[in-house]
Amino acid sequence: MRSITSISPTISALMGIEPPALAHGPPLSDVMRAARRVFASKTAEKCLIYAADAIGSSLFNRHNSTFSQVTRNAPIRVQLSSVFPPKTPVCFASIFTGAQPKAHGIRKYERPVLACDTLFDALARGGKKVAIVAVEDCSMSIIFRGRKIDYFIEPHDDEVIERAVRLLASGSHDFIVAYNQGYDDVMHKTVPESPLSLRALRNHVRDFNRLAIEMKEVWSDKDAALMWMTDHGAHIDPVTGKGTHGERIPEDMEVNEFFGLYPRT
Ligand SMILES: [Zn+2]
Numbered sequence: 001m002r003s004i005t006s007i008s009p010t011i012s013a014l015m016g017i018e019p020p021a022l023a024h025g026p027p028l029s030d031v032m033r034a035a036r037r038v039f040a041s042k043t044a045e046k047c048l049i050y051a052a053d054a055i056g057s058s059l060f061n062r063h064n065s066t067f068s069q070v071t072r073n074a075p076i077r078v079q080l081s082s083v084f085p086p087k088t089p090v091c092f093a094s095i096f097t098g099a100q101p102k103a104h105g106i107r108k109y110e111r112p113v114l115a116c117d118t119l120f121d122a123l124a125r126g127g128k129k130v131a132i133v134a135v136e137d138c139s140m141s142i143i144f145r146g147r148k149i150d151y152f153i154e155p156h157d158d159e160v161i162e163r164a165v166r167l168l169a170s171g172s173h174d175f176i177v178a179y180n181q182g183y184d185d186v187m188h189k190t191v192p193e194s195p196l197s198l199r200a201l202r203n204h205v206r207d208f209n210r211l212a213i214e215m216k217e218v219w220s221d222k223d224a225a226l227m228w229m230t231d232h233g234a235h236i237d238p239v240t241g242k243g244t245h246g247e248r249i250p251e252d253m254e255v256n257e258f259f260g261l262y263p264r265t
Contacts, residue, residue: 016043039263048177073226074260081255085101090109121147183197225260227258
């Protein structure tokens with residue numbers, strides 16, 4: 001199984017830019033085959049990523065119908081392995097550098113600003129206007145600081161979505177990543193499939209659908225890529241009885257990523 005480190009090479013190839021320095025390995029073949037078929041130019045001018053924390057494959061497998069708006073908007077499903085340890089800053093560093101933890105340096109739950117090259121740097125070098133929209137004090141709002149990109153740090157998930165909708169409408173950016181953490185928050189307080197956790201999951205799906213609808217409208221004259229992204233899964237800690245992640249087990253390590261490709265109309 002390929003790893004989440006293949007996401008940066010894939011986004012780079014999709015957007016026609018050189019990948020970040022530490023990224024290695026080819027882009028995901030399913031996505032690139034579709035891009036060659038769908039886009040006249042073979043590449044996407046615009047890209048919107050919705051990153052929802054801790055939505056592992058087991059959640060998709062056991063609550064498949066909940067994901068119908070994800071699979072409808074982003075039908076190319078790619079099964080990937082997370083990186084070890086499957087902790088949020090470790091995983092997002094690997095996703096956005098294209099490198100294993102030993103290469104990018106975040107090897108446990110710690111949140112330094114990454115000194116190494118990232119997809120955000122690569123996109124900026126490629127002339128793309130980039131926005132990170134994330135919840136205050138989350139890993140996504142901290143470890144990628146200091147790039148030549150725009151940061152929109154919001155108090156909660158809802159404001160992240162509202163901001164992303166406004167950014168889409170303004171046409172100001174070529175690449176937007178909107179990060180939400182509602183499911184992860186609730187899962188840690190309860191268990192991965194508690195009623196509250198599943199409600200948080202449904203909220204993520206609803207918000208992804210909203211962003212997808214908005215994106216399709218405002219970028220209708222552009223070749224555009226949409227992605228549902230996640231970083232790792234979760235399991236029940238036998239000691240605390242609550243949701244957690246960080247072990248080398250399928251529940252934590254196996255994820256699905258979803259891509260949708262929209263040619264200009
Ligand atoms: Zn996480």
